Amino acid sequence: MKLLVVEDDPVIRGAICDLIRHWGHAADDAADGAMGWSMLQDAVYDLVILDLNLPRMDGLEVCRRLRQSSLHQPLVLMLTARDTSADTVAGLDHGADDYIVKPFDPELLRARVTALLRRASRPLTQELAWGALLLDRDQRTAWYAGADLQLTPKEHLLLEALLQAQGKTCSKEQLLNAAWGWSDTPGEESVKTHVKNIRSKLAARGAPSDFVETVYGVGFRMNGLHSA
Structure with a gap:
């Protein structure tokens, strides 16, 4: 999953991003409301951690614009330093x-x-499956035929994105966006390397060599022949 942190305090912003990455998610960050709103228009996030008091555009305005737009609608967790019912109701x-x-x-x-992130209405189901493969988004684990794949955090995010696509091709750019933040995006070769490692771990547990397919010149997808 990918989260956006919109917080003007650099210490708090950095600490939250570090926590999110430690929990196994990808994170982007913005230092003010206008920057956060711009990033929400350009990328898809599962959840936004949004400070209430922000320069250039406050959190309430960012949230209002988001909910009135036709953009993808991420979950929003509002941060506030003011513990009053009025602020809570406004958010x-x-x-x-x-x-x-x-x-x-x-x-x-x-x-x-x-x-x-557990809310079923978002479509953020806890478990994703493809044949004998099962991935738990909450526990950050994945198994093939009951055997733990022992994925790294990046491998887990990439496999999660491939499973969410339900057999459709994910471009290398889409996979980069799913597993890395804007500030730490590597080259496309890194995606290839991580997918190669995922395939190796799947094969070691008995999965077919083409369980994750390469779509040459585009990206990767889960092989529909092995979905049942």
């Missing part, structure tokens, strides 16, 4: 899905993020 009225008051415990933030 929820503008389309936030939940809120958390600063300062907060990292484990509380993780619990709120996990709870939001």
Whole structure:
């Protein structure tokens, strides 16, 4: 999953991004509301952690614009330093899905993020399957025929993106966007290397060599012959 953190305090912003990556997700960040709104128009995120008080465009305005647009609708967790019912109501009225008051415990933030991402209405189901392959988005684990694949965080994100596509081709650019933030995007060769490692781990557990197919000149996809 990919998250966007919109927070003007560089220390808080960096700490949240570090936590998100530690939890196995990809993260982008923006230092003000206008930058965050621009990034929301250019990329797809599963969840936005959005500060209420931001320069250039406050969090309420970002949330309002997002909910009134035809863009992909990510979940929104609002951050606020003001623990008042009026602020809470304002955030929820503008389309936030939940809120958390600063300062907060990292484990509380993780619990709120996990709870939001579990919402079935978003289509963010906890488990994804393809034949004998099962991936658990919440536990950050994947198995083939009951054997743990022991994927790295990047491999997990890439395999998750391929499974979400349900047999459709994922371009190398789409896979880069799914597993890396804008600030740390590598070259396309890195995608190839990670997919090669995924195939090797699948093969070691008994999966067919073409379980993940190469679509030459484009990207990769799950092989429909092995979906049942």
